[in-house]
Amino acid sequence: MTRLTGSALRVTIFVGEHDTWHHKPLYSEIVHRAHRAGLAGASVFRGVEGFGASSLIHTSRLLSLSEDLPVAIVIVDIEERVRAFLPQLDELVGEGLVILDDCEVIRYVGKEKKA
Numbered sequence: 001m002t003r004l005t006g007s008a009l010r011v012t013i014f015v016g017e018h019d020t021w022h023h024k025p026l027y028s029e030i031v032h033r034a035h036r037a038g039l040a041g042a043s044v045f046r047g048v049e050g051f052g053a054s055s056l057i058h059t060s061r062l063l064s065l066s067e068d069l070p071v072a073i074v075i076v077d078i079e080e081r082v083r084a085f086l087p088q089l090d091e092l093v094g095e096g097l098v099i100l101d102d103c104e105v106i107r108y109v110g111k112e113k114k115a
Helices: 026-036 079-092
Strands: 006-016 041-046 070-077 097-105
Touching: 006 026, 006 079, 026 041, 026 070, 026 079, 070 079, 079 097
Parallel strands: none
Antiparallel strands: 006 070, 006 097, 041 070
16 A cells, blocks of 8 residues: 555546445445555545436435435545556446546644653
């Protein structure tokens, strides 16, 4: 795993929470592959409401029939590592959206406690 500060590339992958890869959640497979690839970090965020190419609105509201909420997986690392990881996303993501954008990372490290 890399420790990252400075210029980076962020990839955000939008899929449905019920999308799977070999009977396990797709978002989990993406995070585990990013970890194995040595990328600096990945997080999964569950949406409360959204729509995509289907134009169906998915929501977490109690009376809604939809349960396939949107999920965003965010991965950040230097551009070369992120671009090297993209072929794995080509393999995994059947339906979804992948966004790449430049970002700057500021890494905070815990401060030592004074005696």
